[in-house]
Amino acid sequence: MTTPAAPAALAPDTRTRILDLAESLLLERGFNAFSYQHLAKALGVKPAAIHYHYPSKDDLGTAIVARQLRRLRKWRDLPRVADLPPAEQLEALFAVYDNHARQECRVCLFGALAADFRTLPAPMQAELRTFNGELTAWLAQVLAVGKATGALRFVGSPSAKAVQVLTTLAGALQVARVHDETPYHTIVSQLRLELLA
């Protein structure tokens, strides 16, 4: 019985390189703003090679969202995240968005796809809904515990506040793209000011 080669961490295969680049372009410029030709040129392969791995652009787009969903679940369940007290879980969430802001003013997955949502293939729409739903549910739980322990402060229900906070963060990354990072940091500071007791 032969063992499949372990994925080399320093040399991702073509399939992964395609997905990485497509994800970057999606978050930096939007789904309709890159083509198989762009990907092929940047990766030094031919467009047909990408069609081999992802037969259609719909498949590629769906793969991007599906991977982000897997990453979200992994991150959420990491001991260094799951075992934190609520206020620090909130900070861990902010840190993720800070990373986006620093990397070429990337917006988050949700913010990148929401405007064009109706033009997306159905599987992509479904994955994005799940992504947003699970993230919201996670934050609602964090907020509920935080309120109960007195570490976080807000009016209204945890789930309503979770929807509001995530929506604000998604929008904040968009504002950073249109202007600069300043309003993004203003918004996050404002959220901290209001939430941290």
Next chain:
Amino acid sequence: MTTPAAPAALAPDTRTRILDLAESLLLERGFNAFSYQHLAKALGVKPAAIHYHYPSKDDLGTAIVARQLRRLRKWRDLPRVADLPPAEQLEALFAVYDNHARQECRVCLFGALAADFRTLPAPMQAELRTFNGELTAWLAQVLAVGKATGALRFVGSPSAKAVQVLTTLAGALQVARVHDETPYHTIVSQLRLELLA
């Protein structure tokens, strides 16, 4: 001296019909998701006729944003808006977003263009920055007066709060598109709950 014909309110000219339809499609599906052919077919004219009025799609896009900016200034300076007390000015703002949510889950201009911002022509980018800047400045003033009179309640500076509230509203319309109107109303209720003293 001849008088130019007054614009017939019930029969907008071709130029305006093009702009109206393009604006609708922009807000409902995104800037890259409609073409001159789509516009032409829906209006019963040929693509070339649209090129006559708006030589390039960049010109058309810029005209959409420029008109929204003119509308914003007009709305803001209307006596029935400008003379209102702060809490009612805030409600007037919410009413504008409610209208968007009800019309085919339109996002606002900002939310429609932010994701693809880097792919937009420079004049469009500039107009959008001005649009967002003026709206933020207006709301900051409303919030400042509201806080001073005790009608509105929030921590932090009026301008920081204004950026946060507008960003949240823009994001809320995007969430409505991805899911349904429910989270939009949840977010606006949350904003009311927090701001109205």
Next chain:
DNA sequence: GTCTATAGACCGATAGAC
């Protein structure tokens, strides 16, 4: 002011060799 006709580029996708 609107038309016909078409240019010229780019798109996503496929067939089939290697």
Next chain:
DNA sequence: GTCTATCGGTCTATAGAC
């Protein structure tokens, strides 16, 4: 698994008749 070659469609935009 990646290549060459190419198809058919759509896009923005232009030229020129009416």
